[in-house]
Amino acid sequence: MADMYDSSPLTRRRFLHRSALLAGTALGAESLLAACGASGASTGGQQPVTLKFYHWIGTDAGPVVAEINKRFHTENPNITVQFSSNSSDQYETVLKARLAGGDAPDVFGVYPGVKFYPYAKANYLADLSAEPWATRLSAGARRVVTYTDGKVYTMPMDENVIGVTYNKQIFSQHGLSVPTNWADFLAVCEKLKSAGVTPLALGIKDQWVDQLIPYAMAPSALYRENLNFDKQLLSGTSTFSHSAWTQMMQDYLALNAHGYFNQGGLGTTYVQTTQLMAAGKAAMVVNGNWILAPIKQLNPNLQLDMFPLPYVQPGQPIWISSAVGTTTAISATTKHPVEARKYLQFWARPDIMALYLKEKVAYSSFTDVSNPALDPAAQAMVAPLKVGSYNFLDQNWPVGVQDVMLKDIQGVFAGSMSIPQMLQDMDTSFQKNKGQIG
Amino acid sequence: MDVMEQTPIVIEPLEPGKETPVTRQRKARLRQFRVQLLFLLPALVIFTAFVIYPILASLYYSLTDWDGLAPTPHFVGLVNFQQFVSDPTVFINLRNTLVFAGGVMVLQNGIALLLALILDGFLRRFSFLRVLFLLPAMFSGLAIGYTWSYIYSPVFGFLNTFLGRIGLASWQQDWLGNPHLTLASLIFTNSWEFMGLSMVVFLAGLQAVPAELYEAADIDGTSGWQRFRHITFPLIAPAVTINVLLTLIGSMKVFDLILVMTNGGPGNASESLALRIYNEAFTQNQFGYATAIGIVMSLLILGLSMLNLRLLRKREVEL
Numbered sequence: 001m002a003d004m005y006d007s008s009p010l011t012r013r014r015f016l017h018r019s020a021l022l023a024g025t026a027l028g029a030e031s032l033l034a035a036c037g038a039s040g041a042s043t044g045g046q047q048p049v050t051l052k053f054y055h056w057i058g059t060d061a062g063p064v065v066a067e068i069n070k071r072f073h074t075e076n077p078n079i080t081v082q083f084s085s086n087s088s089d090q091y092e093t094v095l096k097a098r099l100a101g102g103d104a105p106d107v108f109g110v111y112p113g114v115k116f117y118p119y120a121k122a123n124y125l126a127d128l129s130a131e132p133w134a135t136r137l138s139a140g141a142r143r144v145v146t147y148t149d150g151k152v153y154t155m156p157m158d159e160n161v162i163g164v165t166y167n168k169q170i171f172s173q174h175g176l177s178v179p180t181n182w183a184d185f186l187a188v189c190e191k192l193k194s195a196g197v198t199p200l201a202l203g204i205k206d207q208w209v210d211q212l213i214p215y216a217m218a219p220s221a222l223y224r225e226n227l228n229f230d231k232q233l234l235s236g237t238s239t240f241s242h243s244a245w246t247q248m249m250q251d252y253l254a255l256n257a258h259g260y261f262n263q264g265g266l267g268t269t270y271v272q273t274t275q276l277m278a279a280g281k282a283a284m285v286v287n288g289n290w291i292l293a294p295i296k297q298l299n300p301n302l303q304l305d306m307f308p309l310p311y312v313q314p315g316q317p318i319w320i321s322s323a324v325g326t327t328t329a330i331s332a333t334t335k336h337p338v339e340a341r342k343y344l345q346f347w348a349r350p351d352i353m354a355l356y357l358k359e360k361v362a363y364s365s366f367t368d369v370s371n372p373a374l375d376p377a378a379q380a381m382v383a384p385l386k387v388g389s390y391n392f393l394d395q396n397w398p399v400g401v402q403d404v405m406l407k408d409i410q411g412v413f414a415g416s417m418s419i420p421q422m423l424q425d426m427d428t429s430f431q432k433n434k435g436q437i438g
Numbered sequence: 439m440d441v442m443e444q445t446p447i448v449i450e451p452l453e454p455g456k457e458t459p460v461t462r463q464r465k466a467r468l469r470q471f472r473v474q475l476l477f478l479l480p481a482l483v484i485f486t487a488f489v490i491y492p493i494l495a496s497l498y499y500s501l502t503d504w505d506g507l508a509p510t511p512h513f514v515g516l517v518n519f520q521q522f523v524s525d526p527t528v529f530i531n532l533r534n535t536l537v538f539a540g541g542v543m544v545l546q547n548g549i550a551l552l553l554a555l556i557l558d559g560f561l562r563r564f565s566f567l568r569v570l571f572l573l574p575a576m577f578s579g580l581a582i583g584y585t586w587s588y589i590y591s592p593v594f595g596f597l598n599t600f601l602g603r604i605g606l607a608s609w610q611q612d613w614l615g616n617p618h619l620t621l622a623s624l625i626f627t628n629s630w631e632f633m634g635l636s637m638v639v640f641l642a643g644l645q646a647v648p649a650e651l652y653e654a655a656d657i658d659g660t661s662g663w664q665r666f667r668h669i670t671f672p673l674i675a676p677a678v679t680i681n682v683l684l685t686l687i688g689s690m691k692v693f694d695l696i697l698v699m700t701n702g703g704p705g706n707a708s709e710s711l712a713l714r715i716y717n718e719a720f721t722q723n724q725f726g727y728a729t730a731i732g733i734v735m736s737l738l739i740l741g742l743s744m745l746n747l748r749l750l751r752k753r754e755v756e757l
Contacts, residue, residue, distance in 0.1 A: 093720045096506055118723065122507040205615060207701060264592025266615025266704045272593045403721050411705025414617040 046078040049339050054095065055109035057157075057326055057360070058085020060290060064359035072346050079339050081107075089208075099124050106334040107343060110154050112144040112324040113395025114437050119329070125153040126330040131341065133348035133366070141365035144324050144395055148437070154329035155344050157353070158362035161322040161381050161389070162216045165291055166284040167277065168303040170197060178307045181314040182251075189260040192283050200255065201282035202265035203273035210409040211394075211402070213255075213286050216309040217248045219319035219390040230396040234434055241423040249412065249419045251311070256413065266413055274298060289378045290325075293361050296375075304377045308384045320384055323391035324365055398433035401426055500730040505723040518730035528731065530706055531714040534621060535690055538710060541625035542689040547681050549629060550636030555666075557637070558644045568641065572634035579631070583698030586627045590614045590699075614700050617707035624708060628695055632688070636681045643677025644670070672753070679750040686746055690739045711735045 057065060062085065069081040084105075086094055091109070098104060104124065110116040119125050128134060129152045134142070141156040171177070174195055179185040189199040204210040221244040222229055232238035255261060262268060262282060274291060276282040278298035285291060286309060295302060308318045328347070330340045346352060350369045357364055357371040361378055363385075364370055374382070394402035404425050411417035500518055504511035522528055557567055574582065589596045590613035598610040613623045651669050660668070671678075693712035696702060702709030702717070709717075711731065719728035 096720070100506060118505065118507050122509070124507075205700070205703065207703065262593065264612035264615050267590065267592040267612040268615070269587075269591075272591065276593065400722050403717075407703070407705055410703050411707075414615075414704035414707060416617050416705050416707060 049079050049336050051079060051081045051107060051336060051339055051343055052105040053081050053083045053107045053343075054098075054105035055083070055085055055326075055328065056088040056091040057109065058083065059087055060293065061356065061359050064356055068347065068352055068355065071352070072343060075346070076339075076342065079343070081343065104331040104333055106331055106336055106340045107328060108331065110327055110329050112154070112156060112327050113391070114398060115395070116145075116154055116327070116329070117147065117436055118399065120147045120153050123332055126332045126334070126337065126340075128152045128155060128330065128341075128344070131155070131345065131348075133345060136348070136366045136368055138365055138367050140391065141324050144391060145327055154327040155348065156324040156365035157326045157328060157347070158324070158357060158360050159322060159365055160288045160290055160325045160362055161320055161378075161385065162212050162286065162288050162392075163306045163308050163320065163381055163384075164216075164284050164286050165277070165289075165295070165304055165306050165377065167280060167282075168305050170280065170283045179310050180318070181310050181312050181316070183314065185310050186258075186260075189255070189258070193259060198262045198276065198282040199260040199284060200262075201268075201273040201276040201285040202256075202261040203268040203270045204265050204410060204413060205267050206270045207406040207410060209270050209273075209287070210413070211406055212288070213252050213309070214245075214248055214409070215321045215393055216286055217251070217311040218244075218393060219321050219388065220309075220311045220316075221248055223390040224317070224319045224388060227390075230393075233397075233430055234437065236431075239423075240426045240430070241420065245423055246419060248311075249409075249422070253412065253419075266410065277304075278302060288325075289361060289363075289375075289381065292375050292377050306377045306380045308381065317387050318384065319388035319390060320381065321392060322363075322385060322389040323395055325362065326360075396437075398430060398436045400433045401429045404429045496729045496733060499726055500733050502726045504725040506719065506725045507723070511726070514726070518727045519734075521727060522730055522734060527706060528711075528714065531709050531711050534706075534708060535692070535710045535712075537621055538625060538628075538692060539686060539689040541621065542628050543682060543685045545625055546629035546633050546685055547636055547678075550633045550681065551640050553633065553637045554640035554644055555670075558641055568638070571637055574631045575634045577631075579694045580698055582627065582631050583695050586630075587614065587699050590623055615704055617704050620700055620704070620708040624696060624699060627699070628689065628692065631695075632685075636685065639677050639681050639684075640674065643674035646676075647673045675750070675754040679747070679754065682750060683743060683746055687739060687743055690735070690742070 053069075055065075065083055065085075069083055073080055092111075095105075095108060099119070099122075110119055110125070116125070131152070133155065134152050137145070137156065141159065142152065145152050145154045145156050147153050166178075170192075174191060174197075176188050176191060179188050192199040202209075226232075229238055229243070233240070256265070262276060268276075270287075270291075271294075273282070273285050273287070274294045275298060277285055277291075277295045280299075280302075289306065292304060292306075295304065308320045310318050312318050328344065330337070330344065334340050347356070348366070350366070353364065353366060353369045354371060354373075357369070358373040361375045362371065363374070363378075363382075394405075405422070408417055408422035408425050412419055412422050499511065501513060501515060502511035503514045503517070553571055557564075557571075561567060588594075592598055592610070592612045592615065595613075597613065601607060601609050611619055614620055647670060651673075652665065655665050655669055691712055692710050693716065696708055696710050696713050697716070700708045702713050712735070715728045715732050715735070718724045718731065
């Protein structure tokens with residue numbers, strides 16, 4: 001009789017046991033299903049590989065990078081490229097953190113010249129000297145991707161020039177022609193100013209912009225006469241303080257004193273200068289050819305052209321500031337070295353590289369690739385380039401000097417620092433850090 | 439004689455293992471301690487991992503010349519601290535930070551107190567206003583920084599355009615590019631962002647002032663200003679302590695606002711200590727020096743806070 005009531009009651013213990021069993025079965029079944037599903041979808045044959053590609057070019061060339069990755073995947077179905085980008089001022093911070101933390105991307109961008117030396121020194125970069133494309137590089141490009149041990153550690157992808165981008169319509173409206181020496185240039189500025197147009201757009205709230213005018217002046221003022229100046233800085237036989245830099249900075253500031261820049265240059269950003277140009281409020285801007293694309297985007301009807309900054313006496317040749325802007329390297333610790341090298345070789349193929357250069361509106365680093373679709377304004381600099389050029393100055397300086405220069409130029413414009421003080425700071429920084437470059 | 443007869447006093451020895459009330463109490467307390475420790479353990483572990491260990495690691499790195507990339511740092515002793523003392527730009531950073539902190543402490547708390555008095559006084563009915571003023575504190579500091587950069591922009595910015603439209607074109611400035619105005623502009627933005635938080639603390643303090651005192655003051659016929667000076671202000675001293683302390687610590691550490699709005703510019707006119715640490719470490723690759731600056735900054739904030747606390751605590755009135 002007592003058995004009737006002996007059915008096991010649902011005690012707490014029983015309940016917990018049953019729930020655990022149920023949950024476990026459910027989870028197990030689910031993972032079983034997932035495994036089945038995954039194995040069914042995988043491509044038969046090669047192991048699928050994912051390459052992590054980290055660079056800063058997503059800002060200017062995002063769509064073409066996605067297109068190139070798509071084409072690469074079509075030709076190599078087992079390799080997927082995962083691209084992530086960051087703006088160039090934050091890029092290195094994140095990259096260094098990832099490298100130090102052991103989470104190196106397989107393929108990543110590094111800056112050309114001495115900027116990639118710390119990475120090579122710490123053995124983060126794979127040696128690319130034997131790659132098939134290494135022999136196709138132009139001499140200048142090869143120079144800035146080679147480390148002090150003579151090996152190539154990164155692949156250059158584009159070159160840029162610094163020049164004066166100007167609004168053709170405003171020039172023709174005021175009967176102005178392209179100046180070929182400094183006095184003519186100042187006359188053009190004066191004419192524009194009295195006509196109520198801002199002659200030059202200056203956006204030096206973004207520190208990197210304030211170096212561009214000195215960079216554009218230096219090849220003609222300094223390096224045309226003395227190609228060995230940087231080597232002399234290293235050995236101590238020359239200094240910034242006792243060089244044409246003083247005159248360059250004085251002329252740079254004179255432009256401001258004459259009122260040829262927009263008001264509040266120290267509070268204006270790079271993007272705002274593109275807006276000034278696009279709105280027709282400013283006639284010229286001294287910047288790299290990379291500024292053509294964003295201005296065009298804002299105002300496609302604008303007629304733009306470029307000319308070299310004529311920081312010369314009448315009749316003298318103008319040298320242009322031109323350099324490799326973007327390079328890409330392979331991590332020395334990548335788990336997919338074969339696939340990563342394949343990826344870079346794909347980029348170096350003439351048809352793919354031409355695709356990238358067209359979007360970036362840049363000049364080629366390869367001897368057998370030219371950019372046929374170079375914007376007509378940028379095309380205008382190709383002939384002047386043949387006269388003479390020198391690379392962006394910081395590519396030959398130890399790390400630290402450029403940052404001092406960028407900050408101090410702002411200080412000089414703000415009036416809180418003198419030109420001799422700035423050049424002194426640059427010399428001190430150079431001497432302190434020169435151990436990095438030999 | 440019976441008087442000499444004594445009952446023998448026997449002192450029985452304790453049987454080993456038998457507990458007295460004292461030992462039992464001690465054991466219970468020990469058990470309780472172990473349980474409490476177990477509850478504390480997770481928080482202690484996290485605290486050690488994220489606070490204690492980094493502090494000790496910082497002390498170590500400040501004695502090296504690590505560049506952030508090399509696998510092993512190289513010991514150099516007190517060189518970084520010597521460099522700190524002889525570096526003129528670091529003192530500009532320190533001055534900027536102190537000016538910024540002072541400005542924020544005064545402006546933010548001043549505005550907050552004013553708002554709290556108004557919202558507790560004749561605008562008491564509009565409680566949504568409290569939420570409204572608190573909203574900026576909810577937004578991301580970066581978003582506020584970018585927005586205010588555009589407002590301050592000399593080219594197409596709201597402030598200059600507005601001044602031009604209402605006929606005050608002579609007041610137009612390069613708010614962030616003029617080195618004499620940069621810090622002031624930054625102080626104003628920071629105060630705008632966090633005034634809601636300070637206001638809320640003041641409001642809480644105001645609630646604690648007993649109404650009878652105001653009634654008594656009314657009977658005695660005091661003016662509004664006298665009421666504030668003799669009743670309100672002394673009695674909200676705890677709220678003042680909290681607000682001043684929090685604004686001091688927060689503004690001494692300012693980083694993201696300055697990074698986004700001026701990046702320390704023009705030159706180093708607005709570069710704070712925290713921004714300097716970031717630049718030294720991540721652009722100049724001088725992690726050792728940056729850590730040394732960080733340690734000095736932390737000690738400075740600690741010292742100022744303790745001084746501040748002591749001075750303000752004296753003012754607090756016990757009811």
